[in-house]
Amino acid sequence: MKNKYMGKPMTQKSAYILHNDRLFLTVPQTDYIIVHWFIFVFDLTVAVWMMLARTRPIAMVFCALFHLMNSRLFTIGMFPWVCLATMPLFYSFDWPKQVLLKFEVVLHILSEATSKKMNNATLCESNREINDDKQLNDSTSGLNNDKNSEDYEGASKKPTDEFDYNTIKDGLTNSDLNESNAEVTEEINNVQHSDKKDQIKYKTANEKRTTYIILFYVFIQGFLPYSHFITKGYNNWTDGLYGYSWDMMVHTWDVQSVVVKIVDNNNHKELYVDPYIYTLNDRWSRHGDMVYQYAKCLKEKLLMEFKHQSNRLLSENISIYIDVWCSMNGRFTQRMFDPNSDILKVNWSPFQRIPYLLPLLDESLAWRQRLDAIRKNVYSWNNYSDVIFFADFPGYYQEKYIPEELYNVTLTVLEGTVIFEPEVTNFLIGQSYQLTNEDYVHVKAGNFHKVINIGKSPAFYMYTFMNSTEIKKTQEAKPKLPIFKELRRRFNGMITFCNLLCDNFMQLLYKSPNKCT
Template sequence: ILMMLDIPQERGMSHADIYYPNEDKECQFPLFNFLGPFRAEYMVVIYFIMFLSAVGITLGFFYRLATISFTITYWYIFLLDKTSWNNHSYLYGLIGFQLMFFDAHHYWSIDGLFRKKIRNSHVPLWNYALVRYQIFLVYFLAGLKKTEWDWVAGYSMDSLGDHWVFSPFRTFMTVEQITLILVHVCGLLFDLCIGFVLFFDCSRPIGIIFAVTFHLMNSQMFNIGMFPYTMLATVPIFFHNDWLRKFVNRYVPKFLYKEESLQYSSSCLYSKEEIKPEESKTQSLKSAIANATSVKNAPVKATFRHKVFAIFALLYLTEQAFLPYSHFITKGYNNWTNGLYGYSWDMMVHSWHTQHVKITFVDKKTNEPHYLRPTAWASAKRWSSHADMIVQYAQCIEGKLQEHGYDDVELHFDIWRSMNGRFNQRQIDPRIDLLSSDAKWSPFEDTSWLLPLLTNLSDWRTRMLQIENDLSSKDQNVLITFVADFPGLFLENYIPPDLNTTIEVLEGQIIVELISLKRNITLNVGQNITVPNGDYHNVYTVSSTPSCYMYVYLNQSDADIVHLWDRFYNLTDRLLNETIDRNRPLHSDKEEADLVRLSYEHVFEQLRNKTIHELLELPSDYTIHNKNESNINWTNIRLQFETSMNRSIVKRLDTKVKWHERNLRLFKSFMNKKKKQFLRCYQIVKLAFKSIIHQTDFIQLVEDEINNVEEESTTNTIVTEESPPQSSSKPSSSSKKSSSTSGKTKKKHTKK
């Protein structure tokens, strides 16, 4: 059932026409280079087959065929795009693969209605053991991966302590304590222990409470699709095999469900005592063994089929335990972390921040350098994290450049990343031509052009945090970037006109080249320099060891806008409180949330008719620092302020709305989202078959019949998170202009 909900969303069925547009616009990142997508209309059909297979598995209808077709289509789409890989998508594929060999259609299935031989027949115990083992590994190996120092010391998820799910704990714990103790230490203990706790009868009730709480919290903290709910659905796997039958027999009314006796199954292996005559069985054995009419299906000796499945189960168990630690074989997939992404179960252990990606190609005919946008032919950003995808992207770019007349080029990538709060540093050597023989890559050999993670600088993280806190306490508008670089390399950087920037050396020695001033300045530890804005500069590492330095940015323009926002917020909040006090006697029958909503409408009508200069009493010639009057879009600033205010009001309303009303609103929002996804799936499936049958252009059909259909404007909306409340009064000219601009932007985005 969860896969039926997941396929239109995370698997991408509802937007398959966008992912596979029938034009070679973007580069592909399949696991094997010979894999490629079909035309868009056929990809939609493949998604449709996968969805129907999920329905068939759920209902037990043509179960064996459904599991095979689901597994083939799922793994095909999964292997097509490595940029979307994650652990839970891999888990779904594994469970689908297991279901091909399981007898999960022996109970409450449509197949059982037509095949009396399998109806209510036993399911082999190894089916339960295999899926229990799989879920146990997800927990236990994730716990083993969390024994790394970065997780134990609290560097992996350093910002989760601020999340609202931990608000009850903030009454007696600091954010830092929540992050270290609850997120990291308790997360480690949970993953290591929960599999064992759920396995044993005496501890299972406690395990259920912790597992349900853990996964519900994850569903709120992380945007990981159906994974938390999938793990919730796997908790009953650890129960006794007959728990559902007992539950139904006890709580479902007899007129809705009639209990039928169990049957022996040829898939199982029985002892002679289990199939002996009914009168000689013990009472406990009678309750567990099937009726005597199916005894002919009860083998007492292992057949060839039993032996094959026993070998398969043992091989699968061994492979799943070995694969997450097979990094010494798949060396090409090792980088700062070991292993091919997607099957190592190192969930949330590493947090990444990509600071900068620069792609340079040099035309060998003219020796002239050119720069490419990193997302020119790849909208996904994950390619920059892995050597295999970097090589694939480089080869794809080579082909794209040939189409534009560049037949002989050099290609260089400069990728700066940070892992778990460390310095931003280079991930690959920017001097390597990725199209040359020096940029070899093999899945079974180390990648020589990858630069190592500077683990010797890991202890700097505590000092970096202290520096950041000290500077932020002096000025909240300060932004700090910590950089580490290798000897012999240099960083080319551009400072926007809005930023006042200084560079300070923390370790090593650097030379700062101010290009426009034609000056070179040498800096040692503790020294700093202000670099000119609106210009490029180069930072060379000249020490024999890696250099460490920090950029300190002060965006005066943002500071001015924040100051204006504070004035706008205080003004709006004061008017709102006054209006609420004035309206309360007049609307004593209204709930507090309705009163706030009504009062905000009145305030918004008052503010709408005034310009931002009038509201904030600004001089007519007021300008923002480092910006000319012609560059200031006051309409956009006004819209940003109103949007931020709307978000603030939504949060305020959430505190006034009763919890069941809030949950009902969230449920309705979820259902509306799913309704739109399923509706679009239905539309593109219909158009895909129409395109195949009539040999018409599928993408054009989608453009004509879906994308160009104007959406009906919603009415009766008062306050939403992104749009201001609608007033019945005639808007001012500035409001008309804003509305028109917003409409054009929305239409353009939809078309894109």
């Protein structure tokens, strides 16, 4: 069961951090003023404050706090830490040199402070020596200037005499020489003008090419978020390519359960597989294309594992059925894909709608305000009470297991007609109960049960319960923001990554499992 603070976008986030450590604002007020309005204005204007030199230092502080807060509130991997690492890009490219220069200035000031201990006599004597040296240099430079002027006059006369001699010797007149110089100068100017013209043409062509590339890139980035009318196979309850459109905190997904059933058609057996045995998270379960890819990969993995067994428990003729129960933005939790569709046999295409995707139950929109009121009432019971809302299609059923850590579990029907079938035990043999609006039944923890929708319209029901795990979490209170612990963990992860990368590189080079130490 999920935490009651999850399931609706950016709601009750302040309670997750503050708990009871509030000064003067309540949790709803903090959500509305700080989490919503302040962060909204901050996201829209922080880039401007970061680009202005006067406001950049203050914006840096707020930006760092913002990314650190995101790292604690949301499970978004390395995103906030990468943002923190790229913040210095808003400074000039030589900011490391500027920092070192200021550090050197500080060291220079400290060294000058120590040098001021010299006595006045020593300072006066050094100044007198400096003045004598300066006078001597001035007199010497004056003599050198006179000598250089005489040499310059002689040098200026000498080329003239040599020029007259050479022109007379060769029988050339000054007019002929001027004409030849003019022709040479004109040729040089023509060559320079043509080179300059070619450079301008080349520069203009490069500028045009660069402009076209930038415009094409901007067009692609503006078009891809709205290209979902072409790539229909990637659409789910909401249209849009999640890889190209920014939807962080626009859609909050709360996955309640993922059931993966394997049916051996030859041996007529059913197997259930842990959905996370080959994956690190449940992101694949919310996207139809990923579910299709997951089923293909799962079949290959299973067949490889059972291939070398003498008594094969699984044949190659299998079917895979996936049942995902998910809630989007605080709506009712409902199944996302048809549990009766064999994912291995469906026809998925990136240009066609997903055939096994069930529609979002818009009939539940009228319940939004009532759901908020019910949540508020249930949460007021005590600090460990919780509620989860479910909706199901006509003719479908849900088989659910209630964990033992939950107690006082009650199933209440809000709308529709369902059949409640508890697990068959020595005390309950084949009993079932029909429930309709406002009817409820107590559910025993540690057992399975079925809820079958026998009506002609969607059925809406809820579970209320007490969670003993929340009591343990409260007793084992941990620091709210263990920043240094998180940084140490990520630093150790980076070291492990570098070691694995080095090991793989050594194996590629030397074909041996060499270790990098």
